[in-house]
Amino acid sequence: MNSRARRGDLQAPALPAQGIVARSHFSVHGEPAHRQLLAWRERVGHVIDVLPSKADIGKPFSAEIDRYKVDGLLFTDCRSDAMLLERSLARISTDNVRDYVFHVFSEGGVDDVALRASTPRHKAPSSSATTKILALDMNQPVRMRRSSCRVLTFFVPASLVQQTLPDPEAIHGRTIQDATPLTRLALEHAAALGANIGGMTAAAADSAVRNAAHLVVAAFGKQAGLSGNARSAARAALFGRVRRYIQANLHRAELTPEGVVSALHVSRPTIYRMFQHEGGLGAYIRHLRLRQAADELARYPHMMVTDVAYAVGFKSASDFTRAFRRAHGMAPQEFRALSQTYRLERPDPWQMPQVPQVPSA
Template sequence: MTNNVPPELPSSGIAHSHFDVMSLPPSRQLLAWRERVSHVIDVLPSRSDVKMPFRASIDRYGVGDDLSFTDCRSETMILERSLARISTDNKRDFMFHVFLEGDVDNVTARPSARTGAATRATFLALDLGQPVRMRRNTCHVLSFFVPGTLTAKIFPDPEAVHGRMMRNETPFTQLVVEHAATLSREIPFMDPSAARSAILAGAELLVTAFGKDAGLTGNARSAVRAAMFGRVRRYIQANLRSDALSPESVVQALQLARPSVYRLFQHEGGLNAYIRHLRLKQAAEELARCQHLSVTEIAFGLGFTSSSDFTRAFRRAFDMAPRDFREASLNKAA
């Protein structure tokens, strides 16, 4: 096994590492893999999973401080990036998966969602600043890690891309797959400039594909939808702490057609679910970082009418009470 291969010489400008669990004893393979990827996401194995052989390998190519590309093969596993983890690390990149083999399903990326989407996807977009839980089936997956500024070129609010999934069903998505596959073959032989350009091109293709899927690119009507999308999101962010914030107040304040606004937020589970998602996400951040504020103060500060309503909503969303979440965040930070 080659583990943590040192970066290439500075003249190359590409940092490469390779990791493979094959030479480890079967009882150590899944645990070693979990440790390897733990700086980004948690692997959630059962006791029986740990005892079974597990095949996985990954090559990572880093270009500068803001771009990286990984080529990974692995068996089925449950992955989670929780709010407790997010509150204690600084990973805020956007990650785009392209599955050359296998796929992902049961993706839960919104606190309002009780169960994950069962749809099997060839493409998955994730904002590492937001929670997600998913089952990644036995696969060969290529991943692009890029800053949110690139995503913002298409999505007025980059966070809106989180959790979006697509199948490879159009000539454009096939182009994305071919670009990613070519990059995986050629990046070991590229110079830094070519590698950077290829990673950026792949990420832009992916963001555009997700934008097309969301109806945010392609024509004048799409431009109007994108502008409306951004306007509504900015209004909600600005009024997140207002008791009066509701889907109806958004429509009235912005003088927009209710059906059009509601359609824009279908992917979020509806406009009301999106508002609640943002409030709960903000509450989780404050529970982790603002130890001087009580749970009640945080609840009322984010428009909840009582601490009991807030606790019920938080428990439904994250399967734990606010106080338990605060304790878990402190333990993880320690």
């Protein structure tokens, strides 16, 4: 038996009884106490990094997770001790996880959520137990401190989220509580799904997971004031037009907020309100440039940093290096080295393997 098979209590999805949804289970309970946190870190590290302190290493740690993959959606049921988690830009630049993730807490919650350095720090309510749903865009960096909890998680494709939220990127890092009937209904449905999915048929699980995901997204949109009415849809359409223009002209050093306003004939106050949650249009353009630069640094390890800087619209390599260090806390060369480490040490893909169906008798 190899070392990976001996670690923890990992059960690959066994061939299910006909029509029963496949389940993948992992637990650290079979590990020695000093290895439990590290085993968990290795298991989830392909999606998000666990950041233990020196004091945490070697202490007993409890965590287990069940994963259920249905058509286009992933649902997980996780119980774990408290931990600090981070999805960094280096991680994003080296993987292909781009879903929206909704964490539904039946026990515990998040103590705080920090987004990228250019945005303000978002605090969860004073009692983490009141946080019921946390929304994350896996295409954006995040750091969060999670209390000891049980959390039901939906990995939802962007196409499904956009059916309810015209501007889904704006929900990243937001939390809601069980203050509305729709939220309570979504929470009840998610809890029932967690309790019963193991015994469902594949068809029933597909329907239940999809319905629960729709409810969670709808509840979140209503609570956050982002539901898809005509006004928000029009705003989202204009937002998309502006973003497409910026993306197409990002390489031009002369791209400025004033130029965008002039080219698209949009009023300055409208632009300001539209990008207020990004810190302004100028900050949004700078963020996109730095994000594209990070992708280029990770994807092309032999490309000169100066060439990367000019390719994304910076006027000089020194301006680029200062902006990159200010935004991400490290120089471009350090980021490139970190991203290559992620590529070399990438664990197994995060998606649960497809399980062949038992043919009909």
